[in-house]
Amino acid sequence: MKGKALVKNRFFVGLFLLVVFLVVNSLILIKKENFNDLQFVDKIGLKGFLTFGKTSKDITKLPFPLSQSLVNSNLFHKFRFKSFKQYSKKDLTYDLSFDDKYCEEMVSDRELSISRDKLLPVDFEILQRNIYSNTFYKKLLEEAVHKHKSKIPIKKQWLRFGGSSVWLHDLQVHYMVSRLIFSPSGVPNKGIFSFLYVQIFDENWNELFQTLKVPEIVRIKQEGYTNDGFNDDVLLKTKLSSQNLQFPMILPIQFEYVLDSPYWGPEDPRIVKRNNPIFGFEEPVIVFNMKGIKLPNRVMYIYTPYSHDIKPLVKKDHSYASTEKNWTPFFSNQYLNADGKGTSKLNFLYSLKPLEVLTCDIDTAICEFVQKVEKDNINHFGSLRGGTQLESLPLNDILPENLRIKFPLGRQVYVGFARTHLNRCGCGESMYRPNLFLLIEDIDEGTGKSFFKIGEVSDFLDFDVQLPPWPKPELDDNGKLIETKLSVCDDKYRSVLIPNSIAYWDINSIKYKGINYPRDQFKQLSESVDSIDDVEFDDYLGVTLSAADSDVRIVHVKGLLNYIMNEPTLFDKKDVVQYDFLLKLSTDFNERCSEMASKEYCVAYGKANPPIISEEEKKKQEEEKQKQKDEKEKEEKEQKEKEQKEKDEKEQKEKEQKEKEQKEKEEKEKAKQEGSKDQGKEGHDESKGQSKDDSKDQVKEESKDKPENKDNQDSNHKNNPEN
Structure with a gap:
């Protein structure tokens, strides 16, 4: 019995020493600056898990x-x-x-x-597996595919952009969240659904396809009222655990939707990081906008992936605008905890022009303006x-x-x-x-x-x-x-x-x-x-x-x-x-x-x-250009003909006017001449009458003088013998 016990004890001692040896060697390797020879789960997952909750001095x-x-x-x-x-x-x-x-x-x-820009693509096959591994997402996508019956390749129906990233010191990775769109037409601004896609990258900005052990915050709540009087679950206790996450991954955010209209699901993600005010480790905080059926407006949401907590952000004492989006998040040192390491307040630039600033409580999602401009239209935002x-x-x-x-x-x-x-x-x-x-x-x-x-x-x-x-x-x-x-x-x-x-x-x-x-x-x-x-x-x-x-x-x-x-x-x-x-x-x-x-x-x-013009488009444009040219020439010709016609009509009118004036002038001249002739005739007749009268008078005078003349003639004849 003693021999068996000794063997058993030696076995457990050896096993214990082996475990200690492996742990010590792992820790030694982790502390080395070059981690290239380690598997990723050791390089980052183990080290990150050992250090989260602790801030390196x-x-x-x-x-x-x-x-x-x-x-x-x-x-x-x-x-x-x-x-x-x-x-x-x-x-x-x-x-x-x-x-x-x-x-x-x-x-x-x-x-x-x-630097030159570097593209950060996605692996479509991995993306497909991730999206269809979620029961909720699989169901709504199958419904959408059946309804829209797109003819373009399935790969062209998925688009991804809007990648927002932070560097997590604890895990030594770039943690990026992007907007993933399903659009049967292939057009980004005509998407049916949006999802949030998370990838991790190393310091060379190469994507990592690995499992990470990360913190998990468990919040125990019960139904009640908050300090501000809002009907909401009341937080009773917060516990820290851990979870294994496989990257890349789709964030498990469910949303309302109606297949007959577009733009459902979370859009335009932005990410910041904070030191958790309770446990001290680095924690990503994601904000995005989303529309729903119950809420009449598109509003902003806040989501903490380590606790899977999601809430719509509410502007205290102010109504929602028709569309709430483009809030710019940032942390202010003004709201740091007493130890200066963590905060539960997140600020937002609500508007840049005019400049307006909100501060929001991450736990309650209640926001208050700390700088507000009074404006007539709450939907007005500058360029x-x-x-x-x-x-x-x-x-x-x-x-x-x-x-x-x-x-x-x-x-x-x-x-x-x-x-x-x-x-x-x-x-x-x-x-x-x-x-x-x-x-x-x-x-x-x-x-x-x-x-x-x-x-x-x-x-x-x-x-x-x-x-x-x-x-x-x-x-x-x-x-x-x-x-x-x-x-x-x-x-x-x-x-x-x-x-x-x-x-x-x-x-x-x-x-x-x-x-x-x-x-x-x-x-x-x-x-x-x-x-x-x-x-x-x-x-x-x-x-x-x-x-x-x-x-x-x-x-x-x-x-x-x-x-x-x-x-x-x-x-x-x-x-x-x-x-x-x-x-x-x-x-x-x-x-x-x-x-x-x-x-x-x-x-x-x-x-x-x-713009680049295709041959067909160029031909159409040339035809259109020729058509416009022909129409222009036709218009110019018609205009010239019109102008010539107006000119001819004008000249004709002027000619007729001149002829009329000439005729009137001639008639006047003729009338004048005829008037002068008549006047001359009358004068001639008068002159003629006067001559006759003068002749008569002369005859009469001569008649009176004839006898005297005869006597004189006779006298002269008598007195002149030659006669």
């Missing part, structure tokens, strides 16, 4: 979000753009009206280093709209105190990429492009009230991305998809590049007096730095983008932190807003200038990318 030893091979590569090139600061003049008054000339005073030429989440500058515990940028007391600066939507501005039916902007929060230390303003906003940024055209599926007589060549500025479609997230932002190294100091030497460096003005940060930021609502891509930006450090207005105490009336002096001139510059970009882009 030495952040400098955590892996950098971007691999050193990418950092050290010739991946980056210079990228120039324009940016517009706040308008700040001494004579700034309430009634100051905008003038284009102010833009010249506010504009700055900026330069950053950016500058939400894009990525906002991120604070990466000046966290990784940097010693004396290496952090010093803003005025109570000031926080956030960075984000919005987007401007312009219609018919020179490129296609409409154009969407990102705009870099800075949001400034000034907190009144006495009242705790926050005042927000846009500190700077750029013109259109395209990150040198070669955009794909916006296609419209066309089928031939056999139901086969026709591949057509399109321009990114086709008149029928949109030209779209939308920013989705700031995937990460961190400092890789610091240059001081010509020497580069890596992350693990920051503390050593801080002891020798006299002035932060002599420090140059080697920081990297990743921005995810979607082009033509058909893909997801990543672009890396280098040097943004240095760019911000060189903006003097951010450090000017006189620029701090601590009263409501000062906000009226913080005009939106920079946003107006940005929109003007964006329109100039749009026109130039449209000229550089004219």
Whole structure:
């Protein structure tokens, strides 16, 4: 018996030692910086599970979000753009009206280093398996396929874009959520259903197909009323467990739908991360918009994947707009817990133009405005709209105190990429492009009230991305998809590049007096730095983008932190807003200038990318052109004939008028001549009568004189013998 017991004990001791040996060796391997020889579930799953719920004090030893091979590569090139600061003049008054000339005073030429964009595709076969493994999704898709009977390939009916990502230090992965659309027509803006698709990527931005062990928060609730009087489940207890998740995956979010209308399910996801205020580990928080049957409007929702908790966000004391979307999430240090590590409050830029800010409780989903503009139309939103989440500058515990940028007391600066939507501005039916902007929060230390303003906003940024055209599926007589060549500025479609997230932002190294100091030497460096003005940060930021609502891509930006450090207005105490009336002096001139510059970009882009015309379309256009030419020539001919006719008629009338006038003149002359003749005849007759009378008188006179003459003659004859 003793021998058997000894053997048994030795067996268990050996087994115990073997387990200890394996655990110790695993831990040793995990602590190594190079994890290439480990399986992913060990490399990330085990390490992540061992560390979640604990915050590492030495952040400098955590892996950098971007691999050193990418950092050290010739991946980056210079990228120039324009940016517009706040308008700040001494004579700034309430009634100051905008003038284009102010833009010249506010504009700055900026330069950053950016990488080439990298596409982040999906594996269609895995996607299909994931979507049909969910009973609810399988049922509604089968119904939709049966109803719509699409003739295009099934692969063309699935579209994925809007990828929003965060870097999870605990798990050492980029956690990305995208919008997945089922559209029988193949057109992105005519989708029937939307789903949320989650992928994970390593520091090289290669997708990982593995299982992760992640936290699971179990909330025990009972029906009741919240502190605000809302009828809702009351949280009794929160427990921490773990769960194994296979990536990629479809988030299990059920939704209402009606097959006869489109756009059901979660849309436009945005993601932020927080330290869980109870357990301390990093936790992704996802927000999206969704319409339903019970709620009359499309509203915003908040979802925490570690607890599977989903709620619609409610604006306290304010009605829903007809469509609630484009809320820009960000965390403010103002709402951090006493230990400074976690928060239960999430802020939103509700509107950028005009600037309005909400703060929402993550647990209750109740939101209150902390900055609100009174407007007649609650559905009014300007052309500058939400894009990525906002991120604070990466000046966290990784940097010693004396290496952090010093803003005025109570000031926080956030960075984000919005987007401007312009219609018919020179490129296609409409154009969407990102705009870099800075949001400034000034907190009144006495009242705790926050005042927000846009500190700077750029013109259109395209990150040198070669955009794909916006296609419209066309089928031939056999139901086969026709591949057509399109321009990114086709008149029928949109030209779209939308920013989705700031995937990460961190400092890789610091240059001081010509020497580069890596992350693990920051503390050593801080002891020798006299002035932060002599420090140059080697920081990297990743921005995810979607082009033509058909893909997801990543672009890396280098040097943004240095760019911000060189903006003097951010450090000017006189620029701090601590009263409501000062906000009226913080005009939106920079946003107006940005929109003007964006329109100039749009026109130039449209000229550089004219629509592509097919031979058939070209023939139609030529025929139409010839038709228009013929019609024009016909109109010109008719016009000439009309003009000639009018001219002839005019000349004829003039001729007739002249003839009439000539005739009248001749008649007058004739009449005049005849009148003169008659007058002459009468005068002749009178003269003749007078002559007769004179003759008669003469005869009479002669008759009287004849005897006397006869006597004289006789006398003369008598007296002259010759006679």
